[in-house]
Amino acid sequence: MTTELSSANPGRARRQMAADILSKYGIVLAFVILFVALSFAHQNFLSTANLTNVLRQVSINGILAIGMTYVILTGGIDLSVGSVLALCGVVAGSLVTGADPANPALAFLAGIGVGALVGAINGILIARFKVTAFVVTLGMLSMARGATLLYSDGRPIPNLSPEFRWFGQGFVMGVPVPVIVFALVFIIAFIVLRYTVYGRWIYAVGGNIKSARTSGIPTRSVIFSAYMIMGALAGLAGVILTARTTSALPQAGLGYELDAIAAVVIGGTSLVGGVGSVTYTLIGALIIGVISNGLDLLGVSSYYQQIIKGAIIVVAVLIDRSRHSNP
Amino acid sequence: MTTELSSANPGRARRQMAADILSKYGIVLAFVILFVALSFAHQNFLSTANLTNVLRQVSINGILAIGMTYVILTGGIDLSVGSVLALCGVVAGSLVTGADPANPALAFLAGIGVGALVGAINGILIARFKVTAFVVTLGMLSMARGATLLYSDGRPIPNLSPEFRWFGQGFVMGVPVPVIVFALVFIIAFIVLRYTVYGRWIYAVGGNIKSARTSGIPTRSVIFSAYMIMGALAGLAGVILTARTTSALPQAGLGYELDAIAAVVIGGTSLVGGVGSVTYTLIGALIIGVISNGLDLLGVSSYYQQIIKGAIIVVAVLIDRSRHSNP
């Protein structure tokens, strides 16, 4: 519409395009820089074994972060994921131990089911009773941890059946099972958000709940479902983590909520809701995972690691910042 | 102007008034219920010794929560407070140990100064470089903790001078020093927010930053200063905690950010910014403190404590919810 003027200055137009690309893919660029730097810094970084490692390490946080993307897109937050993960882990674990372990698929589904249930409780309190998401899920963080300790009597549950452990330790055609699960979750989440009506509704609710309501979108159900999905994914992550650590740990998942939220936010999804995508969340999770892996590979001492890790996260987002800066 | 009709239906008007009071003071009501219940549940709850206790226990989180109120009112968040607290604690502590300890007042100021400095770094990145507050302060959470461990070599700094420890352990006319400091911080923060130009600016920036800018408010400086104040208060809390635990602990303050934010949010301050007050934050902090104290007094076991604590927080805010529910 106002093309006459904008084409007046081709140099500016090109610069504008560069800025647009940067603004759209800034965080991807940051990731690429990090990745290339680590490839040069350590000869094993690019080895298949290490890349497999990184992906497997990222999978737990990645699954949580994908659920968190849904929740944050609706304008909410879920602080309870770490505790819910632990709860689902001990429930699933308790089924596949002892003399007569249950079918691992059953335990798998039980873990996810418990997570979905806890998520549903969060969802009802937030969507129906309008309690702030921060408070509800902070309360749940505490309650689910208490329930976990109570259920497991505060002790790890060892001796899980080998079939169950396959979910964490197995391989399918050379690819670790957690990575496959993560990839599936990502693909489904991506398609749902991008191509389905439900996905549109998630964005609409977070972008402008009033407008969504006026347009006849069942806003409560959408919000409710986002927390339920998050809960189910926390359950899934709990099952995988349990299978991977070979015993169900009641203290698992401490502080995981911050990592999951960090992946989402580093990816550029706005905490206010309505803007973002799981693709960027994936990049965010990979950045976090690659930093940890790289610094461990390089043998950087723990204290410096924390400093460097914090700095890299800020710088990565700084590279990306133009996307969110107010004009 | 339009009072004629309000008297038409006295029953409705009275119900409306009750709803208004509840909506305005719901969280106060929740606190009163909790307080009265605990007074009946344990005979020592109302003893002077215990109330002094509660206040002293609340003071650290209370000081952090007051700073957090400022930050959240501008629409931001600070996740780094726990780490900054630890950093300031070890810096202050390192000055008052050994053969020739420094003047405690100097250490006190040094702790606050370091906090203000770190807060200023957060503030610049957020206000000037427009990096999301969540990311900046999450990065700082990691960096400040690394710096703390590096500075203290990962070990507690023992043998702090008794004069310095007075800040945490002393009394003035029967009132613990931390409580006095907390009260002073509260009063000043209250007056500044309520009666000064700067206070108005904080609300305006959080309420609508574009409108604030249009009204000629130096929005960047306001945001910057809020993080600096938060940093300084985290420093103050660090000094007091250090003086109270008798050594400077590099692992102090882990997870304190969530408690501080919880106090603010339970008090009803909106995470979106622009709405809230330190008075409600005080109530929020007291609720958290009283729950912990009460459950300890009643000898509730660890597992159940977590469950009950989480549930009470949710219920307290549920009582208060009408204040925030969309019509």
Place this chain on the structure above:
Amino acid sequence: MGYELDPDLLLAATDVAKAYSGVPALIDGRIRLRRGSVHALCGGNGAGKSTFLNILMGLQKADSGTILAKGRVVRYGSAAEALADGVAIITQELSPVLDMTVAENIYLGREPRRGGWFVDKKKMVADAAALFARLKFDIDPRAQMRHLSVAKIQLVEIAKAISRDSDILIMDEPTSAIGEKEAATLFAAIASLREQGVGIIYVSHRLTDIFSIADDYTVFRDGRFIETGSLADIDRKRLISLIVGRDLADQQARPTTARGETMIAAEGFSRDGQFEDISVSIARGEIVGLYGLMGAGRSEFANALYGNGRKDKGTVTIEGRPVEIRSPTDALAAGIAMITEDRKETGLVLTSTVSQNVVLAALKRFARGGFVSGRREAEAVDAQIKRFRIRTASRHLLVQHLSGGNQQKVVLARCIETDPKILICDEPTRGIDEGAKREIYAFLSDFAAKGNAVLLISSEIPEILANADRIIVFRRGRIAGELPAAEASQDALVHLAS
């Protein structure tokens, strides 16, 4: 109260009442909407129109009252129910999902589907394009909503409501943000909807529009139903007096004043892609009008002048002295105040009270040693509430609870509190009722007469003709011409602008 079952009666509401915290917003809301008619709902700012309409739509709950839609008693619990029942609304406060495309906004909640679950994006965009073509709106369905001007957002909301094919269509000030050309297109659309038997409730403060498109009128005042009838039976003057509750004198033509020395001169303002080489100067005592079609770049220029947006080139001199304006803070310090175009986005702090908003830009005047004097604040705010007849329960009411027009008055009051010598007004009478408009015009005239300068941006030609001394016309980011008001006419302006 029995209703005769009139098949032509689409909607009948009686005794609808609503109070907030005991303060009534609506006492006795009534309307009878006939099939195939346009029914104008009139009333001053804060009369309760929006409250009433939102209740009809299920967006708010009434305290009491009966609503009959298509012969059935209804009580919609949500907009979704109303929509399903064939009732649609264009709300006064635009509330688009900014981070979606135009097409997604239009089909929000009823996306065309493929395979049950998936959004058929192609169809959605094609449908939207067809809709725009039918309505003759020049909007790209794939554009990001965030990048549209307020006017276009308004058009999208109009298109969205129309596309629902409902038989009751409520329009709450649909033209407050758009230009004459777009308004004309809208009226054509309304006419064709009426042909199809749709009943339209139309709210506007532009009486000329009402007389040209509406069949019936209903007037509310202070929350009460006043009168209803056919527009054929009433003249403009009487309608105004019904709305305002007293007789208004005819507006005085603006006296031609002598031009003093130059107060402010902007030279060579440019911003790539938006405006190019704009020079405007305003003398003491002068009101300069800025006219242009939607998207001509007037707002962008005014904001740049105020320091509220980047400019690539351009200098400003005030009273002969060059000044550097990099931010609104600089502008205010130089004596410039601005009423921005979008009161919700850039004007008000909705979460603060009326009082806090009014004094926000001039806080330093109310402070001593950094502390705000509550007494002086109260005095000043009460004076402003009185001066502009801001209808508010108290100065402590949150500004988000004011009616649209009253919110606009708060913005105006805030600018005046800064005691400016140059006032930039970007569509200052958006959503303001006839009575208050007169007061604002009188104020501007008076303000200029005191030796101040005014830059008045308006898309309402009568407004600009009646109030400006000199009119500058923008076309696609450039100055297309300049006319003394005395020589200007509707045709001349439109000709220059397009």
Place this chain on the structure above:
Amino acid sequence: AGFGLVGTAAAQEARIAAVVQSLDTEFNVLWADAANRHPLVEDGTIALTVLDGRMDALQQSNQFDTAIAEGYDAIIFVPVDINAGNDPVQRAMEAGIPVIGSNTLISDTDLYESYISSNDVEAGRILAESVIEKMGGSGNVVIVEGMIGQSAQVQRLEGIEEALAANPDVTVLEQRTANWSRAEALSLVENWLISRGGEINGIIAQNDEMAIGALEAVKAAGLDPAEVPVAGVDGVTDALLAVQRGEMMSTLQDADAQAQGAIDLAMAAIEGEGYEPRAAVWDVNGGEMAWDGGQSQQYSVPWVPVTADNVEDLLAMRQNQ
């Protein structure tokens, strides 16, 4: 990608990774510092990398994968969780990398090449007995526990319960976690001293950090620490100082022996028979623990109760740690 910023390893250099619980806790810091003071680390023969497990079993498992991919010559392991530690050890051993256990243990110790530790059950027993003895064998105690579910919490509690079972006249009034944190224990015990007034005769804390918090609460309540004995485990500096003041009891866990001993065991696994240990704890170097040619699978470092007699020496030693 042929060059690296770090780790341009000389051919003869042995590369050892130490996966520890968390470098946020003083004992682990002492452990890591001691490891770095091993003579072969100091002279560059061993390149030691300490990986911080951040108190997370999954994190440790990930670090094992990294270390295996990196091809370290040996791994020393201080596991966060007793059960979750088994699997990573197995993976490393299967990859041909010897794993040496140190400090805390995994449940399947047979997986280890060898391990060196102090028995946490025993620590719990010593801890409880020291308090009970001060109380004269009867009275009321409260127990401050570590983070629930961690092996130190579980095993020390086991020892405490053994001691309590042997002393039927001792009643447990309260038992709660303070998550290894001094500040949390401080508040907790302050509150107990209100609810249980004069009833508490002794405080058993599962580590020194929490014991010191408890001690401060006791003192702040105006009670005499001699009347309400407090004990912890680990022998951190503050605890040594408190013992020196006669205010509490502690049991030293010998970080030097566990860390440096583990390095010697790792080198023995790498170099095979004939390796000569360098750490001071071994009998061959004048210490008290039998080296046995590095061929045993298990080495047990004795606990050292901190007493008025040895505290000065221990404090002097701490200066150099």
